[in-house]
Amino acid sequence: MTEKGASFSIKNWSQHDQPREKLRDKGKAALSDAELVAILIGSGTKAESAVALSKRILASTDNNLSELGKLSIKQLTAFKGIGEAKAISIIAALELGRRRRGADALERKKITSNVSVFELMQPVIGDLAHEEFWIVYLNNSNKVIQKNQLSKGGITGTLVDVRLALKTALEVSATAIILVYNHPSGTLKPSQADKDLTTKLKTAGQSLDIKVLDHLIITENAYFSFADENLIT
Template structure:
């Protein structure tokens, strides 16, 4: 190795060490996205300069999240990223997902729409397609499971109430919270969003499952059907025009009494 190569290597090792010390002192606060990717790539590349590979990855995938969720075959196309780097990225990504899920499961998170927004915002904000998630809760409003049920355009032809009910019964949920994103950044519900929410409230009411909210996530903002009084409105409408268990019991009692 020439003196120049030794000098370059020493300079980069010093840079890498400073990145690690910065992380140990303050976490990721103050880190640029490419520096985070670079730090992760060093786990699989102990001696080579990873700065250029990190920059190329962000240029290709545009966001840090997109890099972490990229297909391994696509990641391999980036110069400087090999199988060990990809393994490291995917391992960290899955560990983070497991950690967040473990943090939320069995915790009461539906005290307010804001808490649900804070929990799911970062997992939905950068998506280019609409994703429809359901939080399944028990009688204590603790999350039993969080699941993505539909992806693509969230409309009446894509969101099936029967699938929602099927999953709710599977997890023995007593209540549900629906969450989906608007890639446009504007959380204002469309007429289709309102129709879907009404249909889901009706379907769940038949099965005596409560719908607590439907939250639409936009760019650092959200719309809550519960906060706007629409969930209660749909539930009242259902009970006023349908024979469900609650009214049916009263009717049956009156009929027996009159007999």
């Protein structure tokens, strides 16, 4: 059954069961994740409503929206009733949600804790399959001037140019920096190389009056802070 011939269109449901009307009348918070996805796809199949289909798709990711956002067009179209257009709609919506989270973090601007750094950077690098090393540049009020990707590596590592990191800090008049990178493996334990890099950047920054406030290792759901563990002294 193609998308064009699919039945169970939302507009044909009883008004009580229509998620669009439910959102209009009761607000977005009243809808389940499956109902929100159902609005995106619009219809199911002759044998399955859009909500039932959405529940089945969500169940395949243990009802985890973050995991749903990682599914490819090919993986989504493997579900009967999901064609390419519907798959693209789901992917686009989840990507907008990811970007919104990053935008919300940026709007706060002032870094008040390592949690705020995690909130700023997790949407950017938290669920990548490769390592990326970023630096958050701050002014003397700990407000974010900008955040830059310094390097991008493979699954097991990335290279960092200390001179480039500090050159950018001088160019944007940063007085402090926070080092951030992700571990695709999910481990939060820093390596000796991680510790050595932190020391190297801290030492180089001291001569320029640029402080290294913290170094965060980020995974999808958690982070490790060098400052919390007294690894930046």
